[in-house]
Amino acid sequence: MPEETRSQINEWITSATAGQIKDLLPMGYLHHGTPAMLANALYFKGVWERNFDAYLTRDETLFLHDGCVVRMPFMSSTSKQCITYRPGYKVVRLRYGHQGRGEHRVFSMYIYLPDAHDGLPTLLHKLSADLALLESSRTLTDEVPMRAFKVPRFTVAYKTNTREMLLNLGLLLPFDGDIVEVGAPEPLVVFDVYHESFVEVNEEGTEAASAIAVAMRFGCAHLEAPVGFVADHPFMFLIKEELSGVVVFAGQAIDPSIPQ
Incomplete structure (x- = not known):
């Protein structure tokens, strides 16, 4: 009964992501030639340590990578922020309040804003080539006064079958080799990898969800006076658990004005 x-x-998956991800696997996808599926889901909801004041949210201009401009709500704050300048870009760390009742965890969002309006691809290439450039609670600790601090209120969502992407990155063995051992009568190989993610950022905090389903088939195979931080063009963001250093969500805000 596929x-x-x-x-x-x-x-x-819908239950594990608090209803944010529905119908990850399309109708008719599973059949009797699909002997096994692996699924995983992740859900995060964090409230800012210091909320943005909704009364300060105003429509501002957002510059897109292609030279176009759009208007959308920008959150702002007069509070001190953890911010640093690097060659070609700047980074701000926004802390979330304490998470959970049991094991202590500390989460933060890092926003990487390139200096150039069209500089996001270059920034992504630079960071992916040297992960040591990623900031942490050890490198962004001191809060400094801000002349201007504005970030857009945005929602991003993405759904895709990552099979071709993973193959293009050189991940061949799971698709071509017999590496999956689950007690099946024949060798199993990965056939498809469905992924969907959702991130919403507003004045109160962040809600994020992600799910992945793997289908298998039989086969072989520090600044004293920063001028400000205004995220009015495409940027990258990370949500990181500080004690472990694990990045739980990562994404790009290219045109947050597009309704999701």
């Missing part, structure tokens, strides 16, 4: 199994997987 359709019943597909529904059960989708229902579990």
Whole structure:
């Protein structure tokens, strides 16, 4: 009963992501030639340590990478911020309040803003080539006064089958080699990798969800006076758990004005 199994997987993912990700696996996708599926989901909801005042939110101009401009709501704050300048870009760290009742965890969002309006691709290439450039709570600790601090209120969502992307990156073995051992009578190989993510950032905090489903088939195979931080053009953001250093969400805000 492939359709019943597909529904059960989708229902579990919807529940695990607080209803933010629905129908990850499309109708008719599973069939009797799909002997196994691996699914994982992640959900995060964090409230800012210091909320943005909604009364200060105003429509501002956002410059897109292609030279176009749009108007959208920008949140602003007069509070001190953890910010640093690097060659070609600047980074701000926004802390979330304490998470959970049990194990202590500390989360922050890092926004990487290139100096040039069209500088995001260059920045992404630079950071991916040297992960030591990623900031942390050890490199962004001191708060400094801000002349201007504005970030857009945005929602981004993305859904894709990452099979071709992973193959283009050189990840061949899971798709071509017999590496999956789950007690099946024949070798299993990865066939498809469905991924969907959702991130919403507003004055109160952040809600984010991500899910992945892997289908298998039988086969072989420090600044004293910063001038400000105004995120009015495409930027990258990370949500990181500070104690472990694990990045739980990463994304790009290219045109946050597009309704999701």
